Amino acid sequence: MAVKSSQGLTIGDLADRTGLAVSAIRFYETHGIVHPVRNAGGHRRYGRHDLRRLSFVMAAQRLGFPLADIAAHLAPLPAHKAPTKADWSRIAKGFRRDIAARIAALEELGEKLDGCIGCGCLSLKACQLYNPDDAKAAEGTGPRNLTRTVS
Numbered sequence: 001m002a003v004k005s006s007q008g009l010t011i012g013d014l015a016d017r018t019g020l021a022v023s024a025i026r027f028y029e030t031h032g033i034v035h036p037v038r039n040a041g042g043h044r045r046y047g048r049h050d051l052r053r054l055s056f057v058m059a060a061q062r063l064g065f066p067l068a069d070i071a072a073h074l075a076p077l078p079a080h081k082a083p084t085k086a087d088w089s090r091i092a093k094g095f096r097r098d099i100a101a102r103i104a105a106l107e108e109l110g111e112k113l114d115g116c117i118g119c120g121c122l123s124l125k126a127c128q129l130y131n132p133d134d135a136k137a138a139e140g141t142g143p144r145n146l147t148r149t150v151s
């Protein structure tokens with residue numbers, strides 16, 4: 001869909017406003033985060049709504065969410081027009097579930113960090129009680145007492 005070159009933001013505009021490198025924006029494009037159109041001259045042009053998508057990704061990545069999860073959340077958004085509030089509300093609902101799970105995992109880690117996390121080190125007195133002879137190893141790998149962290 002060609003647009004008049006006066007319309008749409010350039011990748012440089014996006015980079016200036018978001019603080020992202022042009023290469024990062026291209027990388028996000030390959031992951032379906034932003035969907036530029038080509039103008040009559042064949043140059044990429046972006047919508048102002050792409051600023052929101054990129055900013056959402058930046059915030060979520062800063063909180064440790066993997067790009068693949070973020071991209072999956074954003075996938076239902078319309079590609080070439082500004083998402084509506086209802087669109088974003090749908091995205092927010094799904095994302096809030098992930099945020100709540102992450103908060104619960106962080107709280108659990110905070111509560112159990114000075115106790116036995118079931119990692120096999122047997123270095124704390126509590127390990128004798130909560131992981132005698134590393135019995136937790138039979139359940140699988142990783143810190144088995146951090147139930148919200150291990151799968």
Ligand code: FES
Binds near residue numbers: 123
């Ligand atoms: S903390 Fe590592 S086994 Fe208990």
